[in-house]
Amino acid sequence: MTEPWIRFLLPVPEQTLPFYIDSIGYNNHEQFMSRPEGYPCYHWLHTASGSGIIHLESHSVTLPENHGILLLPGVAHEYEAVGERWSTYYLTFNGQLVNETAASLGIRFSSVYHWHIGSAFKQVLPSMISGVEAYRDITGLDHSIEVYRFLVELKKHGKVDNQPSFYSLKERLLPLLQFLESEYRDPDLDMNTMAAILDISARQLNSLFRKAFGYTPYQYLISLRLLKAKQFLIMDRRLTVQSVSAMTGFREASHFIATFRKAEGMTPEKFRLMHGRSPDNAAAARQ
Incomplete structure (x- = not known):
């Protein structure tokens, strides 16, 4: 000015x-x-x-x-x-x-x-x-x-009392966020694996994540898996719930369904129906 x-x-x-x-x-x-x-x-x-x-x-x-x-x-x-x-x-x-x-x-x-x-x-x-x-x-x-x-x-x-800003925390976590975007399907992902990406301890990773986002890395991973699952459920209606479960890193379909219901307030099948007809319903409608 x-x-x-x-x-x-x-x-x-x-x-x-x-x-x-x-x-x-x-x-x-x-x-x-x-x-x-x-x-x-x-x-x-x-x-x-x-x-x-x-x-x-x-x-x-x-x-x-x-x-x-x-x-x-x-x-x-x-x-x-x-x-x-x-x-x-x-x-x-x-x-x-x-x-x-x-x-x-x-x-x-x-x-x-x-x-x-x-x-x-x-x-x-x-x-x-x-x-x-x-x-x-x-x-x-x-x-x-x-x-x-x-x-x-x-x-x-903005930073207060020498604490890192949200932007700097996100930049620090970016390699892990990119890793999870491509490897979320792996059911063996754990805190130690995620911490190794940033070359820090699991405890340090948990602290960084909470400061940046207000929740844990594991909660972020589950949220990411559910987001991908919703995309699969809508975009490819030929996929079964069990297939979507395996594709998004859940070991058991029952665990996937229970986690999905808790987060979304409905089952994966009901979510799919809410966003359009299932393959069976679509075929029946054409007959």
């Missing part, structure tokens, strides 16, 4: 939306700001260049380049530059589903986030500003999508 400052104030949509933008902008020379009663909306602030410090009720945190903070509505705060110049981007937003969505994504409020210098996250707010500048969204629907995208990108690229 070459402009000294950019600020867009957007009207609150008349209809209820899960998210909406209150304001968004860029400040090339951030000044001292004091809000003893906080801001009425959720408030994101991050450093584009220079450094600043934000004072909360219980502590103060420094925001160097590629660092930002997300505040809840009503959180008292002050901030100011450290040094001669502090350039910032900011986004204030609200909506009925902000808290739920942030919780489901594991996003922490009043925490400092940081990201790699070359991260795609640094382009999220400039892109949003360009969109707001180019297009007046009267309904607020497109802006609602943009707020959700911002939260997802923060989840993917």
Whole structure:
């Protein structure tokens, strides 16, 4: 951004939306700001260049380049530059589903986030500003999508307390994910085999997977097998349930059926019928 400052104030949509933008902008020379009663909306602030410090009720945190903070509505705060110049981007937003969505994504409020210098996250707010500048969204629907995208990108690229970002965890696990995509049919796959792909222990693999996805590698494998099974059931109706079971890494058809029923709430045969006629039913219909 070459402009000294950019600020867009957007009207609150008349209809209820899960998210909406209150304001968004860029400040090339951030000044001292004091809000003893906080801001009425959720408030994101991050450093584009220079450094600043934000004072909360219980502590103060420094925001160097590629660092930002997300505040809840009503959180008292002050901030100011450290040094001669502090350039910032900011986004204030609200909506009925902000808290739920942030919780489901594991996003922490009043925490400092940081990201790699070359991260795609640094382009999220400039892109949003360009969109707001180019297009007046009267309904607020497109802006609602943009707020959700911002939260997802923060989840993917933001790191808190030196913990790895979701993106870096996924990159670390990518060789295993690719291996499972091609070898899910093998009924002998176990944790030790999967851990060996990444040259780590089974315990470390379990920890990495839980941090990245919230469940274990074995749960991921079962989910992948069931996804493949559903594809086979629909795409090739000549295959028996027992054949699909063997093709997707289950040793026994009974185990496959029980696992499928638990996950989908119905048997494989009922799932197949729900998505179209079985070969026998189709033949009978033609007679």
